[in-house]
Structures are given as C-alpha cells and as structure tokens.
Amino acid sequence: MNIFFYLAISILPLGSAVAIEFLGPTAVAAFYARSLKGALAALLALAGVLLVSGARFSQEVAGVVFALLAAFFWAGYIFFGKAVSNDRDISSLAVAFAAGALITSPALAFGVGHEAAWGHIGEILFFGLGLGLLSNVIPYSADQFIFRRVGEAYFALLLAMLPVAAALIGFFVLGQKLSFEECVGVLCVVAAIALGKPS
Numbered sequence: 001m002n003i004f005f006y007l008a009i010s011i012l013p014l015g016s017a018v019a020i021e022f023l024g025p026t027a028v029a030a031f032y033a034r035s036l037k038g039a040l041a042a043l044l045a046l047a048g049v050l051l052v053s054g055a056r057f058s059q060e061v062a063g064v065v066f067a068l069l070a071a072f073f074w075a076g077y078i079f080f081g082k083a084v085s086n087d088r089d090i091s092s093l094a095v096a097f098a099a100g101a102l103i104t105s106p107a108l109a110f111g112v113g114h115e116a117a118w119g120h121i122g123e124i125l126f127f128g129l130g131l132g133l134l135s136n137v138i139p140y141s142a143d144q145f146i147f148r149r150v151g152e153a154y155f156a157l158l159l160a161m162l163p164v165a166a167a168l169i170g171f172f173v174l175g176q177k178l179s180f181e182e183c184v185g186v187l188c189v190v191a192a193i194a195l196g197k198p199s
Contacts, residue, residue: 001070001073001074001076001077002070002135002136003104004066004067004069004070004073005017005021005066005067005070007063007066008020008021008063008064008066008067008070010063011060011062011063011066012060012063012064012067013054013056014053015053015054015055015056016053016055016056016063016067017063017066017067017070018049018053018055018163019049019050019053019055020055020064020067020068020070020071021067021070021071021074022045022046022049022053022071022159022160022163023046023068023071024070024071024072024073024074024075024076024078025045025074025075025078025156025157025159025160026042026043026045026046026049026156027071027075028075028078028079028152028153028156029041029042029045029152029153029154029156029157029196030042030043031153032151032152032153032156033153034153037195037196038153038196040195041157041192041193041195041196042153042156042157042192042196043192044188044189044191044192044195045156045157045160045188045189045192045193045196046160047185047188048160048164048184048185048186048187048188048189048190048191048192049160049163049185049189050185051181051182051184051185051188052163052164052167052182052185052186052189053163053185054179054181054182078152078155078156079152081140081143081144081147082147082151082152082155084096084144084147085143085144085145085147085148086148093140093141093144097136097137100136143155146158150198151198153196154196154197154198157192157193157196158193160189160192160193161189161193164185164186164189164190167182167185167186168186
C-alpha cells in the first residue's frame with residue numbers, strides 16, 4: 001500500500017495521489033453503509049478529500065495506476081485490519097511487519113548497491129528505521145485499537161481526517177493559507193464524520 005503510494009507521488013502531484021488513493025476507504029465506507037445516511041457520509045468524505053487535496057486531472061497513467069493500486073490495498077487493509085483487530089493483542093500485526101520486512105529487504109540491498117551508499121549505511125538504516133516506525137508501526141498499531149471500537153465504515157470515514165489534519169497543520173504551524181475550496185473540504189469531512197457516527 002505505502003510503496004504504491006510513494007511510487008504514485010513520485011509521478012503525480014501529492015493532492016491528486018491522495019485523492020485517488022482515498023477511493024479505497026470511500027469504497028469501503030460505501031460498501032459497509034447500512035443506510036442512505038452512511039452512503040451520503042462516504043460521498044461527503046470523498047468530496048471533502050478532493051477539495052482539501054486540490055486534486056487535478058492527470059495524464060500520467062503510471063502515477064494514476066500506482067495510486068489506484070494503493071487505493072485497492074488501502075481498502076484491503078481496512079477489510080483485513082478489522083479481522084486482525086479481533087485478536088486480543090497485536091501479535092498478528094507483529095507477524096505481518098516481520099513478513100513485510102523480509103519481503104522488502106532485498107530492495108534495501110539493491111538500493112544500497114551503489115558504492116557511495118555503503119559509506120552512509122548507518123544513516124540509511126537510521127532513517128529507514130525511523131520511517132518504518134513513524135509511517136507503519138505506530139499508526140498501524142493505533143489503527144488496531146481503533147478498529148476494536150468502531151466498524152469498517154466509520155473507520156474509513158475517519159481516514160478522511162488525514163488530509164484535513166495536514167491542511168490544518170499547514171495553516172496553524174507553517175502559516176500556509178487555506179483556499180475557499182479547502183475550507184469547504186474541511187467542513188465536508190467534519191460533516192461526513194458527524195453524519196456517519198454510529199448511534
């Protein structure tokens with residue numbers, strides 16, 4: 001999922017890649033919607049993400065394909081993540097991380113195959129470990145605890161907060177301006193989460 005997303009953003013603008021990738025959680029939210037209200041919440045979340053991310057049409061087919069693959073795997077992550085969360089501990093998640101590390105380790109070997117890279121192997125391992133912890137271990141462990149408390153549809157809606165949080169951090173911390181469309185997008189996501197909240 002993450003690898004395809006990183007490949008997508010190496011080709012597409014970030015906003016477009018995020019918007020396409022969010023089709024996965026939106027499909028899950030719509031699939032598990034038990035009512036018209038739930039389906040409307042999924043559509044509002046999608047509209048909000050599109051507005052916040054500033055998605056633009058792209059003719060970069062490879063980037064779009066990578067983003068769609070990320071969306072597919074994100075939907076699968078939600079579906080299977082809920083099943084994994086039924087374990088009392090996160091041992092299944094630990095096994096998944098170990099398997100993922102074994103599968104992706106050859107890429108590290110090829111990536112540091114260049115002679116100049118071996119002089120920086122400590123840095124590469126340090127930043128690789130940091131990236132793994134911050135982009136996988138910590139968020140996915142948190143996801144497991146959230147999955148135990150909410151269903152797939154509401155979890156998928158909560159994911160719409162990711163681009164909204166990024167936009168708000170940009171506004172409050174980095175002093176970036178929010179456009180009218182981004183403000184409307186934030187309101188759409190907030191409305192979607194309120195509308196889709198389980199009773």
